[in-house]
Amino acid sequence: MSEADQQWDLSPLYKGPDDPELSRALADAAAVAEQFRRDFRGRIAADSLSADLLAAALRGYRELQQTLLLPYLYAQLLFSADSEPDAHKALIARVREAWSAISEQTLFFELEILRIDEEHFSRLVKDPEIADYRHYLEQLRVHTPYTLSEEVEQALKRKDLSGREAFVQLFDELSAGLRFSFRMPGEEDEREVTGEELLSLLYHADRSVRETAFSTFLRKHAEQSLVLTSCFNNILLDHGREAELRGYPDLMTPTHLASETAPEMVERMMEVSEQNYALAQDYFALKKTLLGYETLKNTDLYAPVGGEGKHYSLDEARRLVLDSFGGFSPRLAEAAAAFFDERRIDLLPRPGKSGGAFCMGMMPGRLPYVLTNFTGTLRDVSTLAHELGHGVHYTLSQKQHLFHFHAPLPFAETASVFAEMLLTRHLLQHERDRETRIALLCAKIEDIIATTFRQNVLTRFELAAHRQRGEGLLSADDFCRLWWDENKKLFGDKVEMIEPYRWGWSYISHFIHARFYCYSYVFGELLTLSLYQRYLEEGSPFVPKYLDLLASGGSDRPQALLDPFAIDLADPGFWQKGYDVVRGLLDELRAVLD
Template sequence: MTEQTDRELRWELSALYSGPDDPRWEADLKQGQAQAGRFRHDFRGRIASDQLSPELLVAVLQRYEALQKQGLKPYLYAQLLFAADSSPPAHKALLARAREAWSAASEQLLFFELELLQLDNERYLCLLKDPEVARYAHYLNQMRAHAPYTLSEEVEQVLKRKELTGREAFVQLFEELTASLRFRFAMPGEEEPREVTGEELLALLHHPEGEVREGAFATFLGRHAENALVLSSCFNNILLDHAKEVELRRYPDIMTPTHLSSETEPAMVERMMQVTEANYSLAQEYFALKRQLLGRERMKNTDLYAPLGGQSRQIPYAEAKALVLEAFGGFSPRLAEEAGAFFTERRIDALPKPGKGGGAFCMGMLPGQAPYVLLNYTGNLRDVATLAHELGHGVHYALSQGQNLFQYHAPLPFAETASVFGEMLLTRHLLDRESDPRVKIELLCAKLEDIIATTFRQNVLTRFELAAHKKRAAGLLSPEEYCELWWSENARLFGDAVEMIEPYRWGWSYISHFIHSRFYCYSYVFGELLVLALYQKYLEEGAPFVPRYLELLAKGGSQPPAELLKPFGIDLADPDFWQKGYDFVEGLLKELRALVEAG
């Protein structure tokens, strides 16, 4: 790879700051802290007052939004630097400095939301009648939903201050440890082992040789097992921290904070998970079909993403870019235009390297600041789907730029709407341009594997997380106990169709969602099934669907989920809604089976 090409595949952050030593970074951080202090001086005691006018509330909200943008910009920049390369001490120091400064500023700002919660309901509803206040209605309503579980300002300040040396410290420890791990492995075609990244090993799960797949995954998991003491300590302390918060705030359930933030009903989520488990047989049917296609006597979990036909097609990054933009453009030129800007403005960091965080993400940044995408692109078909996925997120953020900061991000269950839809557009684009039945089989397999990973597997992850939290409440968990919980939940999905390799007991230890976002994984199930419903409507309606979909993305988090879905005639309370998604999956399975039998 040429130096020029390598440079083009790294993101360019100079639109934010010229580098970690840019004096503007420190100046912005200090300015954010100073604004927080002035905000507290100017408005503390004036919010929880009968004299609060709509005009004053709007002025306060605008000031609050402006100072948050001021303080968050340097923090987000530090996160981007650290994610792309956690090795330099300067990157670690910058992120630590940003976290500490933002924590201090947040303490100054706690009074604002606490005073808003003290407003009596009649006064609050009166304020909402003002059109300018109503622009913030969804944010204000969501905030007040947390009122029963909010503590005094003094207690909230102590919790915020202690978080730096508590939960946040273990989050950073997990990030630094997992990003620093190196693996000795003889890559295919090489005689001697060498140092490789975790992403390079995980990419080998798509290698045509079973021994390579199993060896790579076993090496990856084994290295994590060697760090069991630190990893299990991170899990134990983060789970204990959550349990103490639930106890302190008197939440009725360990998932209550997530439900409040996601605007989901516990009964609805549980029903969705039960329907998912009732359809585990669809996954097992696919696993049996994949085993037949591979010609294997038994199916291991390292065979799930094995390429068909004994070869793993490598897709150059330039081709992946073209495929995704073509797929997006076939749906809407606006979608392709917004996605294309990530490439022309160099807002994608694509190549795996030592010190870089694993996986992929899109950082939405702020209204007025363009989003960025991080990938670990190794050239397989799944990486192309990941590119479509993260650019879907990016388009979502780009279209919702018109929202205020508090309503910029979509509710958690909608966070995956554009990303999964982008993957569906890519799959259909690839299928439509392909005439070879063997390639169509490969594409359908890839799509079904993706749906299985995004629904059934994420359901397994959620059940594991719930089980771990509940068991941790009774006492410290050993690494072996985490392994057993993980093994048990995965066994429910795989049944007799898939044999798990022994090192897979450590599969829980590298999944960052457990560390960063409690119970986030069920949102993938929600998002995938919702997208299947939306995509089915697109197939039925064609062009008239497009502007309504773009409007949905542009609304960001400005409305509750039920309101966002009204234009599409979708009712999340419908008991049969979740099953319709799996009926769609069953249709894909039938299409695949017909192609296999015809061959």
């Protein structure tokens, strides 16, 4: 893979941050927003509202959103690839301000939809012109009890720009700008490295390297405690005050509404997860034996065993992922290959680039982009499969209109986790070396632990922090204590946490970007384990049903989308089945070890 192919090409979107087309799009969006307001304000909630008028308004609103989304998403991609240039910072600030201003202009539209008489609304959504928007409209109207007047909603949006969103931007810039002085393995001198390079060393074979690297990473964040604690305090306070203002019955209510998940179902899922913490502890004890340690530290959780220390080139990783996708469906492999062929993927870490990995879904008519920080580990290969799973999901849902394009939050991780399972089984089927098979099983079990149990811990920590913030300002020590206590419940007496891990909360961007997002990982992982088990049982008849699920985007309720698979999300036994798969993987690992 050439050097150019390792970075994405954003030129099909815009030629650069100073592209006149970008400025024109922002100006056009502002003008269209003003016209939209003149054309429809006061007419949507009227008793005389016709299906034709509502359909015209929905089309106009959708087109306006897409006009504004392109520069907005481009700015985010540009900033994620390199946050250092002032031009990139200026552009993302500019598009956020434009988004805020246009959102104020058009805020009336969704508010008026909420005020349509229920009987009148029921007649309207039966009209063929409106039927395609039904789920969007119904989902919008569940927010009716918590929506305020247009003037107050406008004030909240205006406040967010210099309030919550400003702290999000501060956190992002600080995180992306952190540099660490560290002597990398095999090198003689210390040099400046990125956080991603340090975190990748958690998979290094040398125990002291793992602990030193993670400690260096966490202590740098501790040095930034003033800024990080301020970001967390203000974002938590903002959410609590808004929840109070809107009258939400619970801090998680807005997430449940957006995710279309019942609070009781999510709590049941989390309780089942906690009841299975012993499974994770069984694996930790097994890992300690495999490593030959007297004590297992949390920096040892991803230590390589057997053949896990193998390094993969980008070309190898690409081939493995595409082959595993192709074994399930050629359509899946073709959609994933297009990311490389069309340079819609940015692969390697570098200064200024955002850490971690993500897939930017874009919108109908614009194919998604993927960012990773590939360093050659088995984990990185799995991450590549994960993000390309997201990418395939967004590719298949292109047939949906904008309002049904994104899958509900709990489904957001389904395709990505399924992709990881395809990769793992592909590797296991073609690998005969005992040590490598051990490594593959350990990696998969560790990944499931990270995506279920750990995300459950993160959700409990976040909820505890939000609740305690409602009682007063939290100190850095408060955050560290809450983090330590929740992690202790998972690790029990099987894992010893290193002291700097008290700061493990401080770098997790989900707490900053999306309230209580982490439970969706638990949902997605357990759901996917169940779906994958169905695939193993049904074989090829399962494939079209699964592809249809991905292509459905967010066009219906989660339960309705799962009806073809006869899955009942309200059944606690369903969530337990996911953990039964984990138990089966543990048994498979023990069989290889015997």
